[in-house]
Amino acid sequence: MDTLKVENLHKRFPVKGGHHIFAVNGVSFSIRPGETLGLVGESGCGKSTVGRMIVRLTQPNEGELLFEGQNLSHVKKKDDRRLRREIQMVFQDPYGSLNPRKKVQDIIAEPMRLSGEKNKEFLKEKVVSILKMVELNEGYLDKYPIQLTQGEQQRIGVARAFVTDPKLVVLDEPTSLLDIRFRGEIVLLLKKLQQETGCSYLFISHDLNIVYQLSHRVAVMYLGRIVEEGEAEQVFRNPLHPYTKALLSATLLPDPKQQRQEFFLKGEVPSPLDLSDSQCNFSARCPFASEQCKNCLPGPVTMESGHKVSCFLFHEELVKTAG
Amino acid sequence: MKEKIKNSYLFLFLKTRPLQTAGLIITIFSILMVLFGSYLIPNSPTTGISGEQLLPPCAKYPFGTDVNGMCVFSRTIAAYRTDLSIVVAGALLALGVGFPIGVFAGYFDGKKGVCGVLSTIILRVMDVMQAFPIFVLGLLLVAIFGPSTRNLILLIGIANLPGNLRLARSEVMTLREKSFVEAARTAGNSEVRIAFLHVAPNALAPVIALLSVVMGFGILLIAGLSFVGAGVRVPTPEWGSMIASGGLTMITGQWWPSVFPGLFMAVTVFGFSMVGDIITALIDPLERVVFESSRVAGQKG
Numbered sequence: 001m002d003t004l005k006v007e008n009l010h011k012r013f014p015v016k017g018g019h020h021i022f023a024v025n026g027v028s029f030s031i032r033p034g035e036t037l038g039l040v041g042e043s044g045c046g047k048s049t050v051g052r053m054i055v056r057l058t059q060p061n062e063g064e065l066l067f068e069g070q071n072l073s074h075v076k077k078k079d080d081r082r083l084r085r086e087i088q089m090v091f092q093d094p095y096g097s098l099n100p101r102k103k104v105q106d107i108i109a110e111p112m113r114l115s116g117e118k119n120k121e122f123l124k125e126k127v128v129s130i131l132k133m134v135e136l137n138e139g140y141l142d143k144y145p146i147q148l149t150q151g152e153q154q155r156i157g158v159a160r161a162f163v164t165d166p167k168l169v170v171l172d173e174p175t176s177l178l179d180i181r182f183r184g185e186i187v188l189l190l191k192k193l194q195q196e197t198g199c200s201y202l203f204i205s206h207d208l209n210i211v212y213q214l215s216h217r218v219a220v221m222y223l224g225r226i227v228e229e230g231e232a233e234q235v236f237r238n239p240l241h242p243y244t245k246a247l248l249s250a251t252l253l254p255d256p257k258q259q260r261q262e263f264f265l266k267g268e269v270p271s272p273l274d275l276s277d278s279q280c281n282f283s284a285r286c287p288f289a290s291e292q293c294k295n296c297l298p299g300p301v302t303m304e305s306g307h308k309v310s311c312f313l314f315h316e317e318l319v320k321t322a323g
Numbered sequence: 324m325k326e327k328i329k330n331s332y333l334f335l336f337l338k339t340r341p342l343q344t345a346g347l348i349i350t351i352f353s354i355l356m357v358l359f360g361s362y363l364i365p366n367s368p369t370t371g372i373s374g375e376q377l378l379p380p381c382a383k384y385p386f387g388t389d390v391n392g393m394c395v396f397s398r399t400i401a402a403y404r405t406d407l408s409i410v411v412a413g414a415l416l417a418l419g420v421g422f423p424i425g426v427f428a429g430y431f432d433g434k435k436g437v438c439g440v441l442s443t444i445i446l447r448v449m450d451v452m453q454a455f456p457i458f459v460l461g462l463l464l465v466a467i468f469g470p471s472t473r474n475l476i477l478l479i480g481i482a483n484l485p486g487n488l489r490l491a492r493s494e495v496m497t498l499r500e501k502s503f504v505e506a507a508r509t510a511g512n513s514e515v516r517i518a519f520l521h522v523a524p525n526a527l528a529p530v531i532a533l534l535s536v537v538m539g540f541g542i543l544l545i546a547g548l549s550f551v552g553a554g555v556r557v558p559t560p561e562w563g564s565m566i567a568s569g570g571l572t573m574i575t576g577q578w579w580p581s582v583f584p585g586l587f588m589a590v591t592v593f594g595f596s597m598v599g600d601i602i603t604a605l606i607d608p609l610e611r612v613v614f615e616s617s618r619v620a621g622q623k624g
Contacts (some may be wrong), residue, residue, distance in 0.1 A: 055509045084511040097502040101524045101608060111510040144608040160506070 001069055002030040003168050003200040004054065009063035011049050011224075015273070022275035023049045025224035026063070031168065036194065036201040038215030038232065040208060040247070042269055046224040047204045051170040054202065055089045067168065081115045088161035092173040094153035098145035104131075104156055105141040111164050126163060133196070134159045134189060151182035155189065162193060171203045175210055187213055208251040212236050220244045223272055223281045226300075230307035240309040242286050280312070288313055336604055336614060346597020353591050356403040366394035368401035369558040377577045387579035389565070390572055393558065399584045401560040406588075409472055410541035413479025414534050421484045422530055423519070425491025429526075430499055430518035432492070438514075446492075449485040457482045457544070458551065465553040475554060479541040490533055494526035528607045535599030539592035546588075562588040 011024040024046040031037045039047045052058050054065060056072060065072040067087060075083055088111070091097035098107055108130060109123045117123060128138055134155040145153055154174060161169050171190065175183040187210055194201060205211050211218060212232060219229040220243065228241040239245045242263075249263040267285045275281060283293035292312050300310045328334055337344045356363075366384070371392035378388045386395035428445045431438035457478065464474045498504070499522055507521045546563020548554035555561040557568065562584040569581025604610045 057505055057508060081511060084509065089506070089509050091502045091506060093502050097506045099503045099507070099521055099525070110507075114511040144612065146609050146612045157506075160510075 002066075003033050003035075003068060004031040004202070005064075005066040006030065006050070006054075007064040007066070009050065009053065009065065010061045011046070011053060011058065012061050019274050022224055022272050024053075024060070025275065025277060027221070027224070027226055028063075029219050029226060029229060031200045031202060033167070033200055034194070034198045035217065036203050036215045038203045038205065038211035038218040039221060040205060040211050040218060041221035042206060044269065044272065045221045046272075047221050048172055050221075051089070051172045051202060051204050054168075054170050055087055056083075085111065085115050085164035086167045087170070088164060088166040088168075089170045089172060090154075090157050090161050090174045092177055094150050094157055094177065095145055097157050098153060100145055102144075103141065104143050104145070104148075107145070107156060108159050108163050111160060115164060127159075130159045130163045133162065133193065149182075150179055151185055154178060154182065154186050158186070158189060158193070162197065162199075165197065166199055168200045168202065171201055171205075173205050176205065176207060183210065190214065208236075208247065220247065223269065223275065225281070225310065227282065227311070228307075228309045229300075230303075230305070234305060234307045238307075240303070240307065240314060241311050242288055242313075243282050280310075332611060332614075333601075333605065335618065336601070339618075340600075343597045343600050346594045347601060349590055349594030350598045353403060353407060353594060356400060357407050360400045360403050364394070364397035364400050366397045368393065368397040368560045371558070377572060377580070379577075380579055386583040387577075389569060389580040391557070395565070395569075395580055395583055398560040398565060399562070399587050402562045402565065402584065402587075403591075405472075405555060405559060405561045406542055406545060406563075407591075409475045409545060410479060410538045412476045413541050414483065414537040416476060416480030417483035417487045417537060418530065418534060420480070421487030422491045422527070423523075425488035425530075426495050426518055426523045426526060428488065429492035429495030430514075430522060432496060445488075449488055452481065453485045458547070458553075461548045461553040462551070470553060470556055472555075475545055475548065478548070479537075479544060482544060483537045483540070487530060487533065487537070491523075491526055491530050494529055495522050498522045498525050528603050531606065532599045532603045534602075535595040535597075538595045542588055542592060 006027060006029050009024055009027045012020040012022055014020055027046075027050055029037060039050065041047050049058065053060050054067075054072070056075070060073065067083065070079070070083075072083070102110075105124070105127050108127045112123055112126060127141065131137060131140060136152065136155055136159075140148070140152070140156075145156070148156065157174070174190070175186050178186060190201070191214060193199075201214070203211060203214055215232045217230065218232045218235040219226045220235065220241065221227070222243050228235060228239070228244045235244060236248065239248050243265075245263050246265045265285050270281065270284060277297055279295060280286070280289070280293040280298050283289040286293065290312065298310045298312045298315060300308045301314045302308050303314070337347065372388075373392055375384075375388050376390055376392040378384055380387045384394050384396060386399060389395055389398070424445060427438070428442040431442040432446075433439060434442075460481065461474075461478050464478065468474055495518070499518075504517055504521065507517045512521065542562065545554050545561065546566055549556075549561055549564035550567040555564055557564060565584040566581045566588070569577075569579075569584070572580060604614065
């Protein structure tokens with residue numbers, strides 16, 4: 001069974017004057033046990049909102065979130081604690097996500113304590129062992145967040161997420177605010193922890209290099225929709241959607257064999273205010289846009305390799321090969 | 324033991340902060356005066372001797388005598404107890420009531436549901452309270468209940484409640500946007516728990532620091548109320564009323580009945596505000612780290 005299955009998820013935020021911001025518009029994907037799904041896209045494309053719905057910080061307007069077959073939109077009181085333990089989150093801001101007035105040991109122990117663990121000895125042991133897992137030692141127990149370096153702060157954030165032995169961890173841009181020298185260590189740490197615990201990751205990021213290093217599969221979002229999804233190798237070596245191509249051509253991948261296509265987009269991301277679903281929202285910036293793109297929304301097409309793309313260019317291709 | 328004190332944060336902090344140290348000494352002195360002042364005074368603070376009015380400072384009367392022939396020194400010392408007990412009780416009342424309500428109003432401000440509506444109502448009530456002149460309220464209370472210490476405590480509490488509440492509220496409103504609040508939410512805390520266990524402790528430092536200002540302001544308020552007859556009545560020793568009555572004789576050259584209590588009042592208020600600094604430094608881990616790192620840097624340099 002999939003660890004997480006997301007089905008046609010929608011989230012709209014009301015703004016003044018009866019308008020809505022369409023943050024997430026029909027997103028579907030699934031994450032298998034032990035797998036990392038990288039969710040990439042520009043700022044404001046709705047990728048963080050997806051993560052926030054999974055950890056139940058906001059409620060979706062439509063669609064289903066199934067965690068091991070259990071619907072996350074209607075959680076009974078008795079399941080709430082268990083689900084909070086099993087789905088955890090690492091936040092973007094390493095210092096901001098730690099309560100400045102609490103000591104490291106209390107910060108890490110809190111999710112355990114809230115899920116009903118009262119044994120102090122056991123809590124302390126657990127905190128020490130989790131500190132070792134994130135490559136810190138007992139000397140950190142009584143420190144305050146302000147006394148730590150950025151990398152250490154983020155390790156505490158990671159430790160807090162892993163203390164309850166979660167099955168799914170939502171990583172909401174955990175490296176984007178870090179100093180460049182701490183990014184690598186956090187990525188390696190996350191990789192190591194996944195190997196040790198076998199948990200699944202939803203890795204939300206706009207840093208394609210880090211997504212490439214960490215993800216098994218990648219989903220590319222544009223204005224609240226997933227435009228392309230596939231194995232990381234497929235998406236990075238052979239991008240299909242024009243938007244993915246543009247994203248990749250704007251990034252330097254640390255691979256000398258990679259042929260860089262010169263492919264740049266014109267214009268800005270359109271406003272997600274009162275978004276229409278009767279056209280491809282990328283059509284305004286797409287060099288291949290046709291009349292069709294402006295009149296209806298392309299559905300996802302699955303290639304033989306399992307690579308999915310939502311673009312009319314490939315609808316035609318299918319028709320051609322079929323004919 | 325000695326080593327332990329020498330290396331304690333408070334000791335090291337005070338060593339580099341002469342003003343705060345002075346403030347702490349003044350405040351300790353004030354507390355001692357509240358407790359033992361009545362044993363130190365040479366003359367009765369409440370009985371005047373006729374024929375000895377408005378004597379300048381001399382051996383028998385170190386600060387002279389006032390217009391009623393009462394010893395200004397004895398009255399100034401005895402006033403510690405009157406003023407400080409009123410002001411401390413009033414300030415704690417404002418803090419104890421204002422802080423939790425302020426945290427609530429700040430955390431639920433603009434949110435949906437009963438709590439959101441309640442926080443709006445709280446704020447509007449504060450607007451009304453702040454718009455109502457505190458002096459009129461004081462006179463009203465005196466008219467109904469007669470002048471008493473309890474009324475003054477209540478008045479200082481009410482006068483400072485909106486300020487305390489608003490400060491706590493605005494602190495909480497910035498804090499609630501931090502991602503540690505979301506982290507607490509994903510860990511499974513209820514909203515009320517987040518507001519009071521996670522956000523409130525972070526909002527406490529500035530409100531405690533305000534406490535000393537509140538106490539200073541409280542002493543001035545008592546003085547004002549005593550002047551219009553809504554505060555403490557003569558012969559109860561109280562700095563405000565002493566300054567007020569002594570002010571009348573200033574013009575004729577007898578400065579001592581009001582200058583001495585004024586001086587004591589100013590010094591005491593200063594002491595409080597410095598203690599506010601010390602408390603902030605003690606309870607804020609950020610201050611502590613900044614202090615320690617600057618100390619280490621200083622030693623290296």
